Amino acid sequence: MGDDSHPEEIPGVREALENNNNAAAAALIQQHLEQQNNIPLDIVITGESGSGKSSFVNALRGLSNDDEGAAPTGVTETTLEPAPYPHPDYPNVTLWDLPGIGTTKFPADKYLKLVGFEKFDFFIIISDTRFRENDVKLAKGIQRMKKKFYFVRSKVDNDIRGERGQRDFSAERTLTKIRDDCVHRLRRLGIESPQVFLVSSFELHLYDFSLLQQALQRDLPKNKRDALLFVMPNFNPEIIIKKKKTLKSKIKYYALGSAAGAAVPLPGLSIAVDAALLVGAVTHFVHAFGLDMPSLKRLSARTGVPYTDLCAVIISQLAAVEITGELLLKVVTQLGSVAALIAAEEASRLIPFIGIPVSMGLSFTTTYKILNLILTGLAEDAQKVFEKALV
Template identity: 65%
Template sequence: MTERLALLLWTNADNQFGNRVIKEEIKEALLKNDKPLAIAKIEEFLNKEKNTPLNIAITGETGAGKSTFINAFRGMDNRDEGAAPTGVTETTLENTPYPHPMYPNVTLWDLPGIGTTKFPADKYLELVGFEKFDFFIIISDTRFRENDVKLTQEIQKMKKRFYFVRSKIDNDVRAAERKKDFSKEKTLTKMRENCVQGLRGSGIQSPQVFLMSSFELHLYDFSQLYETLDRELPEHKRHALLRAMPNISLEIINKKKKAFKRRLYLLCAVSGGVAAVPLPGLSIVVDIALMVGAVTDYICGFGLDIKSLKRLSAISGVPYTDLLAVITSQLAAKKITRDLLLKVSAQLAVSAVFMVLEEVCRFIPIIGIPLSMGFSITTTYRLLNFILNQLAEDAQKVYEKALGLKASPQKLKK
């Protein structure tokens, strides 16, 4: 890596997150040799997009499967602590938030039913506080009814986005299988068309209907729902959604990997910028802190932390030890620490050598700092890129193991 590349990465980070944060707060802390403050400011800078709030409103009649959908989206079993309570006898009387267990900035809200005395249709959105929701998901386990249509009309007036989810599709498919001329594809097409035609007949233009089973998110239309949201949400909200998405397809795992890869370039920019500060030993301290945060983020995002793997085991019925058996990375299902990363780095001899060269070059007149920046960027990139590729491959293998699939011939993109 050359000084020009280091400065280019730094400039890109500048353009995306603002000169003031990077050049004033972070650099000032570094120049004062205030390591704790520097690390805290850098983490604040990198966590900016991680903390973007995403509020998803879930509404529908009692028994439609709202709670089960909320739990499935959050990667939770209905019996888990903190899960939304299920059962047809419960009626939501007020907005109930259910934060994602790994990404609390993403919250699914169980809303009260529309059309009651307390929540009349024409006042519903005002009473539930529509302005805080990014979009609405309207769930029904049969056909969409008059109250669903009234709610949609009110949402349209407020210029918010909404999506229809026809739930419990697995039950309908099993019932249809008893017919002699059963065709799964035709059955699903007919169900979707019936929902769309019913909504159009009620005055809803171009309704988007997604067929779904909360117990089998990898089947039916959950992936299509995600793709639609990914197209229609603002960019900063898309990232929050992607991070919280369960790994229900190879495509989603690939999207997460690409998002982490983009973030890796910003980490390299910060690494190069820190290396430019003429304080021996500071760059390695900060680089390790950055990498601990990044790798922890990879593990949580790919669902390879202990809690996520145990939840997946409970939901899929595949023993936890069997899921661990397909994982090759020594970082998965571990608490990421400085010592653990240094151990991995030592095993990658080239990265370890670059760390040493970075500090040695710092004492060379004139060209020393540019060389240190290049070695710092190279070390950060090589180590994190290696870890990212390995964890992404592990996420694919865990996904296939949980679903009882054969190893996919499709490779994750580098």
């Protein structure tokens, strides 16, 4: 949901608030947030055996190839069964490692029906050399079935390394040559206006991965875009800014839900807020920015930057820990009276529009201000971690 959506759009919330049924309003808002955070997204990665599919699946899940739960690499394909790999932090997002069509005896359309194409949102077709006839057959089959596909040329870091020794070496020229070669070949095989993304699974912050992410985001239905955004590794500063903007647009829902469900004040805080909902919101922020302990450890393993060095640049006390009501209280009290007592200007403007009772207004604005301050701090930490790990 973007900034143009408003909490009263959640069916039944306005009626519940007008009838002073705060518990029902809080339950509806909580249900809405859970649905938004659990929208299924199913991504297929396919290509010939050895093309780098499994490494790409692992990279998108923030895993190294030798991590527990990683897709096995270097394994000869002997089965037609798609292998599902849920994201470790967002199990609603599943990456499917599909056997390349070259390993089957079926024509593309029959193959797609056999693997249950209708449940997949889009297909990424990978090659580490040149795209072949089988890749094109599959792309055409996907097109006929009204699904989206994307060509990814993998392992471009190997190509760059291989060319680096040459006297007139130019990385840009090497990349252009690879891209042009892939595009010409796909055209000859019958694909109109093909776009090829050059990617290294071990260096997502380089080459065309950001262009691929933008294309996927643009082509997905609106309700699935956030699911993709939150599982994306922080491969450049822009993705961190996008995550912050999207999370900020959800704060009004958390604030309204917290105010409506605030039967008991957070211990030590004079304003009643729903502690459980706050814990859920902050936990979501931390995971989306990759600042939870498992994500930071996986980033350390992938980049070779020691975990302690990554943690050393983090200022927020909410990163790399389990988020609890007690910890939030400690953090909130350190934010000072600004967070607890002064209504955020932005939040105040929302109150008349939402139509929440005056008695809930202070709780709403307090929660809104607290979450805004926490979100800003975590986004800054995500930026520092990115710079330490990848710059």
